[in-house]
Amino acid sequence: MATSLGPGDAGLITRRAWHVMQSGAMWCYPVRRKGGRSHALGIAERTGMDIPEDALALVFPMTHDSEILARAWARAADKIVPMLQSGRDVAFLVEGDASTFSTFTYLARYVQSLDADIEVEIIAGVPSFNAAAASASFPLAETDDTIAIVPAGYGLQELDKLLPHFDTLVLLKVKPLLDSVIDWLAENNLLTDAVFVEKAGAPEERMIHDVASLKGKKVNYLSLMLIRNPNRQRGEVIRGCKKKDT
Amino acid sequence: MATSLGPGDAGLITRRAWHVMQSGAMWCYPVRRKGGRSHALGIAERTGMDIPEDALALVFPMTHDSEILARAWARAADKIVPMLQSGRDVAFLVEGDASTFSTFTYLARYVQSLDADIEVEIIAGVPSFNAAAASASFPLAETDDTIAIVPAGYGLQELDKLLPHFDTLVLLKVKPLLDSVIDWLAENNLLTDAVFVEKAGAPEERMIHDVASLKGKKVNYLSLMLIRNPNRQRGEVIRGCKKKDT
Numbered sequence: 235m236a237t238s239l240g241p242g243d244a245g246l247i248t249r250r251a252w253h254v255m256q257s258g259a260m261w262c263y264p265v266r267r268k269g270g271r272s273h274a275l276g277i278a279e280r281t282g283m284d285i286p287e288d289a290l291a292l293v294f295p296m297t298h299d300s301e302i303l304a305r306a307w308a309r310a311a312d313k314i315v316p317m318l319q320s321g322r323d324v325a326f327l328v329e330g331d332a333s334t335f336s337t338f339t340y341l342a343r344y345v346q347s348l349d350a351d352i353e354v355e356i357i358a359g360v361p362s363f364n365a366a367a368a369s370a371s372f373p374l375a376e377t378d379d380t381i382a383i384v385p386a387g388y389g390l391q392e393l394d395k396l397l398p399h400f401d402t403l404v405l406l407k408v409k410p411l412l413d414s415v416i417d418w419l420a421e422n423n424l425l426t427d428a429v430f431v432e433k434a435g436a437p438e439e440r441m442i443h444d445v446a447s448l449k450g451k452k453v454n455y456l457s458l459m460l461i462r463n464p465n466r467q468r469g470e471v472i473r474g475c476k477k478k479d480t
Numbered sequence: 481m482a483t484s485l486g487p488g489d490a491g492l493i494t495r496r497a498w499h500v501m502q503s504g505a506m507w508c509y510p511v512r513r514k515g516g517r518s519h520a521l522g523i524a525e526r527t528g529m530d531i532p533e534d535a536l537a538l539v540f541p542m543t544h545d546s547e548i549l550a551r552a553w554a555r556a557a558d559k560i561v562p563m564l565q566s567g568r569d570v571a572f573l574v575e576g577d578a579s580t581f582s583t584f585t586y587l588a589r590y591v592q593s594l595d596a597d598i599e600v601e602i603i604a605g606v607p608s609f610n611a612a613a614a615s616a617s618f619p620l621a622e623t624d625d626t627i628a629i630v631p632a633g634y635g636l637q638e639l640d641k642l643l644p645h646f647d648t649l650v651l652l653k654v655k656p657l658l659d660s661v662i663d664w665l666a667e668n669n670l671l672t673d674a675v676f677v678e679k680a681g682a683p684e685e686r687m688i689h690d691v692a693s694l695k696g697k698k699v700n701y702l703s704l705m706l707i708r709n710p711n712r713q714r715g716e717v718i719r720g721c722k723k724k725d726t
């Protein structure tokens with residue numbers, strides 16, 4: 235089962251995930267390369283819980299080559315399916331939320347293609363940008379607001395197209411475009427409506443409200459920006475009849 | 481402090497929220513009208529925890545009239561500020577995540593306008609659509625995907641504009657437009673890529689994969705749709721240099 239551990243703070247692990255981790259299920263966790271560190275395992279370590287001796291690292295290389303990835307998912311599935319078939323539960327530790335930019339979906343597909351009888355449970359978790367919004371007191375959405383969550387890599391022209399439609403932009407992986415994103419914010423008068431967050435939810439989380447000060451600076455790969463757009467022109471909202479008491 | 485309780489399942493409450501609820505802090509929870517039920521309190525009740533006798537209902541009417549709302553925030557702030565000034569913590573119970581379509585942001589602003597020394601802590605939680613995605617095994621986002629979270633009330637023309645840009649649409653409050661959204665999905669060949677979820681995360685959660693079967697049916701006001709768009713034309717993604725081992 236996918237056990238979402240939230241963004242990094244041990245306090246943001248759900249009670250269900252905590253319970254599963256202590257249930258005797260076999261822990262699995264993703265690493266980028268053999269012997270590499272795992273964010274997900276790091277979160278588990280910070281709980282103070284004993285790491286089971288048989289916790290299993292599964293290698294998922296950071297690549298966009300779909301053949302290499304497919305081989306990695308297949309290899310991981312081959313390792314855990316026999317365990318599941320022997321009757322032992324497997325807890326796949328996931329940073330953040332298992333449905334949101336996680337490796338778990340692919341793995342679950344491979345596992346179920348090998349044995350359709352295997353049940354998959356996904357335990358939802360707190361996504362990193364929700365944690366970032368909470369630390370920054372940054373409302374992601376108020377009534378009738380719209381939110382776009384977009385990797386910055388699609389470029390500024392894409393942001394130009396999206397901006398008129400959204401009250402909040404969550405811009406992921408801003409590192410490679412940071413300087414031009416800052417210029418874009420300035421052009422759109424949004425510099426004071428943005429917050430930069432590095433390693434959201436981790437103990438090393440860094441939050442910069444004066445985003446212009448980051449121009450030319452080096453930042454971590456795990457960086458995002460939360461941007462409020464106070465200028466969205468709202469169309470009329472079609473409302474339904476609401477129950478008086480919900 | 482804002483204590484996000486997640487989407488409804490007691491297992492999806494974070495450990496930090498659980499701890500705060502048992503810390504002796506004064507509980508506050510939102511209701512739509514005096515004597516009305518509170519979703520947030522309902523989640524707390526389902527934990528089996530004793531509800532403190534002095535838990536305080538705060539009335540926030542369901543209206544879009546900003547004057548009525550402002551009066552409600554002010555009234556609520558007047559009630560809790562003296563408590564905070566006397567040194568007692570206040571835990572404002574929030575369904576889902578406090579930064580995502582919650583009433584807390586407004587309340588916090590009023591509280592801090594009355595006394596700027598009051599510290600506000602926001603404990604992030606699992607949003608309802610992440611819980612819905614987990615129950616439906618519906619990936620909200622895979623690598624480099626884009627997500628839009630949009631109240632359905634902005635209409636189908638808005639959806640037409642957004643669709644080419646997003647891999648996933650989370651359509652909130654679909655009730656008043658349900659039939660036309662179903663037609664829109666059919667026109668865009670997306671009927672099999674959508675899931676309908678009513679009361680996501682609550683014990684009465686209902687999930688319908690055959691969304692066309694809902695045509696003409698009555699659904700609850702708290703309904704959303706998760707829609708995957710397998711046809712998004714992706715532009716090139718500008719990638720940064722990634723650390724080898726993260």
